Amino acid sequence: MGTISWLRGAGPLVPFAVGFEEERGLGYRPGAIRHHMVLIGQLDRWLTGEGLAVEDLSIALVEGFLASRRASGRRRVPTVVTVARLLEYLRDLQVVPLETLxxxxxxxGADLIGIAQVLRQSDLGTTSGYAKIDRAVLRTVAQPWPGTRR
Structure with missing residues:
Protein backbone atom coordinates (compact mmCIF):
# COMPACT_ATOMS: atom_id res chain seq x y z
CA MET A 1 0.00 0.00 0.00
CA GLY A 2 1.36 3.45 -0.85
CA THR A 3 2.39 5.96 1.77
CA ILE A 4 -0.21 8.58 2.58
CA SER A 5 1.32 12.08 2.52
CA TRP A 6 0.35 13.09 6.08
CA LEU A 7 2.47 10.22 7.45
CA ARG A 8 5.53 12.33 6.67
CA GLY A 9 4.36 14.98 9.15
CA ALA A 10 4.93 15.34 12.86
CA GLY A 11 1.38 15.18 14.21
CA PRO A 12 0.46 13.26 17.36
CA LEU A 13 -0.98 10.24 15.52
CA VAL A 14 1.87 9.79 13.01
CA PRO A 15 3.90 7.41 15.22
CA PHE A 16 0.90 5.08 15.55
CA ALA A 17 -0.41 5.21 11.99
CA VAL A 18 1.85 2.66 10.32
CA GLY A 19 1.25 0.06 13.04
CA PHE A 20 -2.49 0.70 12.81
CA GLU A 21 -2.38 0.27 9.04
CA GLU A 22 -0.38 -2.97 9.30
CA GLU A 23 -2.49 -4.49 12.07
CA ARG A 24 -5.87 -3.52 10.63
CA GLY A 25 -4.78 -4.43 7.10
CA LEU A 26 -5.20 -8.10 7.87
CA GLY A 27 -8.73 -9.08 6.91
CA TYR A 28 -9.86 -5.63 5.77
CA ARG A 29 -10.37 -4.48 2.21
CA PRO A 30 -7.63 -2.11 1.00
CA GLY A 31 -10.23 0.62 0.40
CA ALA A 32 -11.48 0.37 3.98
CA ILE A 33 -7.94 0.65 5.35
CA ARG A 34 -7.25 3.65 3.12
CA HIS A 35 -10.48 5.27 4.37
CA HIS A 36 -9.35 4.71 7.98
CA MET A 37 -5.92 6.15 7.23
CA VAL A 38 -7.41 9.27 5.66
CA LEU A 39 -9.70 9.65 8.67
CA ILE A 40 -6.74 9.28 11.04
CA GLY A 41 -4.93 11.98 9.04
CA GLN A 42 -7.89 14.33 9.45
CA LEU A 43 -8.06 13.57 13.17
CA ASP A 44 -4.29 14.10 13.42
CA ARG A 45 -4.56 17.57 11.87
CA TRP A 46 -7.51 18.41 14.15
CA LEU A 47 -5.60 17.31 17.27
CA THR A 48 -2.62 19.42 16.19
CA GLY A 49 -4.85 22.44 15.58
CA GLU A 50 -6.45 22.02 19.01
CA GLY A 51 -3.06 21.56 20.68
CA LEU A 52 -3.97 18.09 21.96
CA ALA A 53 -1.89 14.96 22.41
CA VAL A 54 -2.80 11.35 21.67
CA GLU A 55 -3.15 10.69 25.41
CA ASP A 56 -5.98 13.26 25.47
CA LEU A 57 -8.06 11.26 23.00
CA SER A 58 -11.44 10.22 24.30
CA ILE A 59 -14.91 9.53 22.97
CA ALA A 60 -15.89 13.11 23.86
CA LEU A 61 -12.95 14.51 21.85
CA VAL A 62 -13.76 12.25 18.92
CA GLU A 63 -17.34 13.53 19.03
CA GLY A 64 -15.96 17.09 19.01
CA PHE A 65 -13.84 16.23 15.98
CA LEU A 66 -16.85 14.73 14.17
CA ALA A 67 -19.03 17.73 15.11
CA SER A 68 -16.42 20.08 13.63
CA ARG A 69 -16.46 17.99 10.44
CA ARG A 70 -20.26 18.29 10.24
CA ALA A 71 -20.13 22.03 10.98
CA SER A 72 -17.65 22.53 8.14
CA GLY A 73 -20.30 21.26 5.72
CA ARG A 74 -19.02 17.75 5.16
CA ARG A 75 -21.80 15.53 3.89
CA ARG A 76 -20.25 12.18 4.73
CA VAL A 77 -19.06 12.27 8.32
CA PRO A 78 -18.11 8.97 9.95
CA THR A 79 -19.53 7.82 13.25
CA VAL A 80 -17.80 7.35 16.59
CA VAL A 81 -17.85 3.60 15.90
CA THR A 82 -15.58 4.12 12.89
CA VAL A 83 -13.06 6.07 14.96
CA ALA A 84 -13.44 3.57 17.82
CA ARG A 85 -11.21 1.16 15.88
CA LEU A 86 -8.36 3.63 16.29
CA LEU A 87 -9.17 4.08 19.98
CA GLU A 88 -9.15 0.28 20.40
CA TYR A 89 -5.73 0.11 18.75
CA LEU A 90 -4.37 2.89 20.99
CA ARG A 91 -5.91 1.17 24.01
CA ASP A 92 -4.13 -2.07 23.08
CA LEU A 93 -0.85 -0.10 23.03
CA GLN A 94 -1.84 1.35 26.45
CA VAL A 95 -1.78 4.89 25.06
CA VAL A 96 -5.47 5.54 25.80
CA PRO A 97 -6.43 4.11 29.20
CA LEU A 98 -9.12 1.43 29.30
CA GLU A 99 -10.87 3.15 32.17
CA THR A 100 -11.35 6.40 30.25
CA LEU A 101 -12.83 4.69 27.22
CA GLY A 109 -25.58 5.41 27.69
CA ALA A 110 -23.82 2.31 26.38
CA ASP A 111 -24.60 -0.90 28.23
CA LEU A 112 -21.90 -3.14 29.70
CA ILE A 113 -22.27 -5.70 26.92
CA GLY A 114 -21.61 -3.04 24.28
CA ILE A 115 -18.65 -1.68 26.25
CA ALA A 116 -17.25 -5.21 26.63
CA GLN A 117 -17.46 -5.67 22.86
CA VAL A 118 -15.56 -2.43 22.21
CA LEU A 119 -12.93 -3.41 24.79
CA ARG A 120 -12.85 -6.99 23.45
CA GLN A 121 -13.58 -8.50 26.85
CA SER A 122 -15.64 -11.62 27.44
CA ASP A 123 -16.07 -11.15 31.20
CA LEU A 124 -18.56 -8.43 32.21
CA GLY A 125 -16.98 -8.36 35.68
CA THR A 126 -13.74 -7.13 34.16
CA THR A 127 -15.59 -4.59 32.03
CA SER A 128 -17.54 -3.23 35.00
CA GLY A 129 -14.23 -2.63 36.80
CA TYR A 130 -13.11 -0.32 34.01
CA ALA A 131 -16.45 1.47 33.72
CA LYS A 132 -16.48 3.79 36.73
CA ILE A 133 -19.89 5.04 37.73
CA ASP A 134 -20.19 8.79 38.06
CA ARG A 135 -22.57 9.42 40.97
CA ALA A 136 -23.43 12.95 39.77
CA VAL A 137 -24.52 11.55 36.41
CA LEU A 138 -26.53 8.86 38.18
CA ARG A 139 -28.39 11.51 40.19
CA THR A 140 -29.37 13.38 37.03
CA VAL A 141 -30.64 10.30 35.18
CA ALA A 142 -32.17 8.47 38.13
CA GLN A 143 -35.91 8.12 38.04
CA PRO A 144 -37.88 8.92 41.21
CA TRP A 145 -39.56 6.03 42.97
CA PRO A 146 -43.20 5.77 41.81
CA GLY A 147 -45.48 7.88 43.97
CA THR A 148 -42.73 10.13 45.36
CA ARG A 149 -41.57 13.57 44.40
CA ARG A 150 -38.16 14.47 43.26
Missing part, protein backbone atom coordinates in the same frame (compact mmCIF):
# COMPACT_ATOMS: atom_id res chain seq x y z
CA UNK A 102 -15.19 2.47 29.25
CA UNK A 103 -16.32 5.30 31.53
CA UNK A 104 -17.09 7.61 28.64
CA UNK A 105 -19.06 4.92 26.83
CA UNK A 106 -21.03 4.33 30.04
CA UNK A 107 -21.75 8.06 30.40
CA UNK A 108 -23.08 8.10 26.85
Missing amino acids: ATELLRQ
Whole structure:
Protein backbone atom coordinates (compact mmCIF):
# COMPACT_ATOMS: atom_id res chain seq x y z
CA MET A 1 0.00 0.00 0.00
CA GLY A 2 1.36 3.45 -0.85
CA THR A 3 2.39 5.96 1.77
CA ILE A 4 -0.21 8.58 2.58
CA SER A 5 1.32 12.08 2.52
CA TRP A 6 0.35 13.09 6.08
CA LEU A 7 2.47 10.22 7.45
CA ARG A 8 5.53 12.33 6.67
CA GLY A 9 4.36 14.98 9.15
CA ALA A 10 4.93 15.34 12.86
CA GLY A 11 1.38 15.18 14.21
CA PRO A 12 0.46 13.26 17.36
CA LEU A 13 -0.98 10.24 15.52
CA VAL A 14 1.87 9.79 13.01
CA PRO A 15 3.90 7.41 15.22
CA PHE A 16 0.90 5.08 15.55
CA ALA A 17 -0.41 5.21 11.99
CA VAL A 18 1.85 2.66 10.32
CA GLY A 19 1.25 0.06 13.04
CA PHE A 20 -2.49 0.70 12.81
CA GLU A 21 -2.38 0.27 9.04
CA GLU A 22 -0.38 -2.97 9.30
CA GLU A 23 -2.49 -4.49 12.07
CA ARG A 24 -5.87 -3.52 10.63
CA GLY A 25 -4.78 -4.43 7.10
CA LEU A 26 -5.20 -8.10 7.87
CA GLY A 27 -8.73 -9.08 6.91
CA TYR A 28 -9.86 -5.63 5.77
CA ARG A 29 -10.37 -4.48 2.21
CA PRO A 30 -7.63 -2.11 1.00
CA GLY A 31 -10.23 0.62 0.40
CA ALA A 32 -11.48 0.37 3.98
CA ILE A 33 -7.94 0.65 5.35
CA ARG A 34 -7.25 3.65 3.12
CA HIS A 35 -10.48 5.27 4.37
CA HIS A 36 -9.35 4.71 7.98
CA MET A 37 -5.92 6.15 7.23
CA VAL A 38 -7.41 9.27 5.66
CA LEU A 39 -9.70 9.65 8.67
CA ILE A 40 -6.74 9.28 11.04
CA GLY A 41 -4.93 11.98 9.04
CA GLN A 42 -7.89 14.33 9.45
CA LEU A 43 -8.06 13.57 13.17
CA ASP A 44 -4.29 14.10 13.42
CA ARG A 45 -4.56 17.57 11.87
CA TRP A 46 -7.51 18.41 14.15
CA LEU A 47 -5.60 17.31 17.27
CA THR A 48 -2.62 19.42 16.19
CA GLY A 49 -4.85 22.44 15.58
CA GLU A 50 -6.45 22.02 19.01
CA GLY A 51 -3.06 21.56 20.68
CA LEU A 52 -3.97 18.09 21.96
CA ALA A 53 -1.89 14.96 22.41
CA VAL A 54 -2.80 11.35 21.67
CA GLU A 55 -3.15 10.69 25.41
CA ASP A 56 -5.98 13.26 25.47
CA LEU A 57 -8.06 11.26 23.00
CA SER A 58 -11.44 10.22 24.30
CA ILE A 59 -14.91 9.53 22.97
CA ALA A 60 -15.89 13.11 23.86
CA LEU A 61 -12.95 14.51 21.85
CA VAL A 62 -13.76 12.25 18.92
CA GLU A 63 -17.34 13.53 19.03
CA GLY A 64 -15.96 17.09 19.01
CA PHE A 65 -13.84 16.23 15.98
CA LEU A 66 -16.85 14.73 14.17
CA ALA A 67 -19.03 17.73 15.11
CA SER A 68 -16.42 20.08 13.63
CA ARG A 69 -16.46 17.99 10.44
CA ARG A 70 -20.26 18.29 10.24
CA ALA A 71 -20.13 22.03 10.98
CA SER A 72 -17.65 22.53 8.14
CA GLY A 73 -20.30 21.26 5.72
CA ARG A 74 -19.02 17.75 5.16
CA ARG A 75 -21.80 15.53 3.89
CA ARG A 76 -20.25 12.18 4.73
CA VAL A 77 -19.06 12.27 8.32
CA PRO A 78 -18.11 8.97 9.95
CA THR A 79 -19.53 7.82 13.25
CA VAL A 80 -17.80 7.35 16.59
CA VAL A 81 -17.85 3.60 15.90
CA THR A 82 -15.58 4.12 12.89
CA VAL A 83 -13.06 6.07 14.96
CA ALA A 84 -13.44 3.57 17.82
CA ARG A 85 -11.21 1.16 15.88
CA LEU A 86 -8.36 3.63 16.29
CA LEU A 87 -9.17 4.08 19.98
CA GLU A 88 -9.15 0.28 20.40
CA TYR A 89 -5.73 0.11 18.75
CA LEU A 90 -4.37 2.89 20.99
CA ARG A 91 -5.91 1.17 24.01
CA ASP A 92 -4.13 -2.07 23.08
CA LEU A 93 -0.85 -0.10 23.03
CA GLN A 94 -1.84 1.35 26.45
CA VAL A 95 -1.78 4.89 25.06
CA VAL A 96 -5.47 5.54 25.80
CA PRO A 97 -6.43 4.11 29.20
CA LEU A 98 -9.12 1.43 29.30
CA GLU A 99 -10.87 3.15 32.17
CA THR A 100 -11.35 6.40 30.25
CA LEU A 101 -12.83 4.69 27.22
CA ALA A 102 -15.19 2.47 29.25
CA THR A 103 -16.32 5.30 31.53
CA GLU A 104 -17.09 7.61 28.64
CA LEU A 105 -19.06 4.92 26.83
CA LEU A 106 -21.03 4.33 30.04
CA ARG A 107 -21.75 8.06 30.40
CA GLN A 108 -23.08 8.10 26.85
CA GLY A 109 -25.58 5.41 27.69
CA ALA A 110 -23.82 2.31 26.38
CA ASP A 111 -24.60 -0.90 28.23
CA LEU A 112 -21.90 -3.14 29.70
CA ILE A 113 -22.27 -5.70 26.92
CA GLY A 114 -21.61 -3.04 24.28
CA ILE A 115 -18.65 -1.68 26.25
CA ALA A 116 -17.25 -5.21 26.63
CA GLN A 117 -17.46 -5.67 22.86
CA VAL A 118 -15.56 -2.43 22.21
CA LEU A 119 -12.93 -3.41 24.79
CA ARG A 120 -12.85 -6.99 23.45
CA GLN A 121 -13.58 -8.50 26.85
CA SER A 122 -15.64 -11.62 27.44
CA ASP A 123 -16.07 -11.15 31.20
CA LEU A 124 -18.56 -8.43 32.21
CA GLY A 125 -16.98 -8.36 35.68
CA THR A 126 -13.74 -7.13 34.16
CA THR A 127 -15.59 -4.59 32.03
CA SER A 128 -17.54 -3.23 35.00
CA GLY A 129 -14.23 -2.63 36.80
CA TYR A 130 -13.11 -0.32 34.01
CA ALA A 131 -16.45 1.47 33.72
CA LYS A 132 -16.48 3.79 36.73
CA ILE A 133 -19.89 5.04 37.73
CA ASP A 134 -20.19 8.79 38.06
CA ARG A 135 -22.57 9.42 40.97
CA ALA A 136 -23.43 12.95 39.77
CA VAL A 137 -24.52 11.55 36.41
CA LEU A 138 -26.53 8.86 38.18
CA ARG A 139 -28.39 11.51 40.19
CA THR A 140 -29.37 13.38 37.03
CA VAL A 141 -30.64 10.30 35.18
CA ALA A 142 -32.17 8.47 38.13
CA GLN A 143 -35.91 8.12 38.04
CA PRO A 144 -37.88 8.92 41.21
CA TRP A 145 -39.56 6.03 42.97
CA PRO A 146 -43.20 5.77 41.81
CA GLY A 147 -45.48 7.88 43.97
CA THR A 148 -42.73 10.13 45.36
CA ARG A 149 -41.57 13.57 44.40
CA ARG A 150 -38.16 14.47 43.26
